[in-house]
Amino acid sequence: MREKEHIITALAGFRRKNKFSYSVFQERGLHPSDDELCSGLQALLNDCSDQLIVAVNSGVDEKKLAKILKSNLSNIDAANYDTEERELICDYFYELSQIVVVDIKSDLNNWLYGVILGTLLKITSILKRSDKALYTLEQSCTGCKIPLKTAILSRNKGIPDHSWHVIRCNNCDEYNLLSVGEGVSEYRFENYQSIEALPKSAYTKDEACVRLEQIRYFRKR
Known part of the structure; x- marks a missing residue:
């Protein structure tokens, strides 16, 4: 029960955050994106966090939480954004996945780099030392x-x-x-x-x- 409360608190905090503020771009060394684009992405990410809050409250399993994240990610056409914007979008979806404790790294790689390059990067990462926590x-x-x-x-x-x-x-x-x-x-x-x-x-x-x-x-x- 306590863990559920922490997850919902974190999702609500994510929703409140101005995820495309000037300071966010400044910290990444980037020029701010178009206001209309930022507002649209803010709304999409907030909607995703709302869906996750409802799902967590309902007690759904990890597969359904992952499905919500993957579905919302797939609704964003990567071709409409430049590299820095895509990386920022991926960072936010990764943050959401960490909050609800599901693994969507492969999906994020494929969305960011394309299926072929994403698969190659996944194979390469397998050859490297595992980053699994002790x-x-x-x-x-x-x-x-x-x-x-x-x-x-x-x-x-x-x-x-x-x-x-x-x-x-x-x-x-x-x-x-x-x-x-x-x-x-x-x-x-x-x-x-x-x-x-x-x-x-x-x-x-x-x-x-x-x-x-x-x-x-x-x-x-």
């Missing part, structure tokens, strides 16, 4: 309370925990402080973005918390 760290967002997830991909003894990370929740944009712990050699952010790394050689936890509050104050103004 386990997942979770800490509650101080804003919306959903679990912020860090996938631990590999560990090695003797590796120190070098940094505090100031991170931003994808759901509510709240800033949080993260430490992955010792012995972690590779990890992946799941539902948040890293904003700033603070070396532990230069920052105590109290000093890192002060920096966190500075970022909260200045970036939310």
